[in-house]
Amino acid sequence: MIEIRNLTKRYGALTAVNDISFTVSPGEVLGFLGPNGAGKSTTMKMITGFLAPTSGAISVCGHDVENDPLAAKACMGYLPEGAPSYGEMSVRTFLEFIADIRRLSGERRRTRLDDVIARLQLGSVLEQMIETLSKGFKRRVGLAQALLHDPQVLILDEPTDGLDPNQKHQVRTLINDMSKDKIIVISTHILEEVDAVCNRAIIIAGGKLLADATPKELAARAPSGRLDDVFRQITTGQKNAA
């Protein structure tokens, strides 16, 4: 369960996230939609405890992110925007490091490592330095890192950015496979992705929550029945009003 109440983040005069509230339950794959600079990444950074909110509260798996950050972080897997990692490490040593910090040991450690390596098809590059990998592989290493401890909650910031169509398909299949009992939040500005993997979509722009519905319901709001049209209508309408 993720519960977000009146979340606000200000940078000086700029309000990046403006009084957002929502909850996500297990089984939901929430698509976080919005134009660039809408506050998607900022919100995700606050959920994962990287940024402190200016006001408001976030709880993940029943743990308040500000007051009990370690417990909250332990039940989350996070793919930051751009999938940063340690370039001078090999894929194997990097995943071993994450397994150390996630306190995986013995049999479980082995099965988890084997599982993510197989799922993300990293077997062929295990001994390669991460900085020498292609963008697609780097992204998959980032996903592997987020999935390693089989977390209850997955926060993925633009998980398919930079992947080719086949890889995008693979990642979407991966997300669908995992979605049954987990909470997954993905941010994206690719609308077809929302159709493909999400069963709920939130649109934010200018830091405000503008829509919260299933992708079908959203699409039905436009006369054309297309999600792009709704997206444009909602997000540009906001801009004109502001």
Add this chain to the structure above:
Amino acid sequence: MHNIKGIFRREFSSYFATPLALVFIVFFLMLAAGFAFQFGRFYERGQADLAPFFSFHPWLYLFLMSAISMRLWAEERKSGSIELLMTLPVTTWQAVIGKYLAAWAFAGVALALTFPMWITVNYLGNPDNGAVLAGYIGSWLMAGGFLAIGACMSAATRNQVIAFIFTVVICFGFLLSGYPIVLDLVSGWAPRVLVDALASLSFYTHFEAISKGVIDLRDLLYFGTVIGVWLAATTIVLDMKKAD
């Protein structure tokens, strides 16, 4: 403890994953030995001790430790891996300690590799090996002080060059305040207490004291405090502006 160990291991091995470690160690050994023989007149003075070797360490460290510490946090910030690290279930304090200890241990490895100096002086004469050991301990503690300052500067910026320059400037201050040139300048007009306070703030004063062979609790306490304070500052700086 578990987390500190994990971060330490990752960081420490990252030094050796690139040519950085090799380049650094070769430079350090060449300069340390070169200074001792050339400027320290290691042979000519005809004394079996390592004083000419240790006396250049403060100046070597001024640049070399700053070079180690500049990447500690600036690189994490630049590559974005800081976001990964800080969203793992570790506290900022654990990350600061783990990374710092890795840098300090690396400096220790470089220092330990100067052991041929110790062998040489034992071959040439009968040095007081207790004093030599004290010199090594003092030198390593001083390296720790430099690195703690450098860690803090590195945490404050994403630019390694800026981190380097600020570290050199601040460490220069911490060094120079103990040298007679500066103290003489001040002692003409300032009260005695101020001069003593200034001198006791300096790395140089405490390093000198230890490397004479006397390991005084006060000197250990001094380095412990300096390291602790700067690492606490590093933690605060990171918490304040980790996302910038």
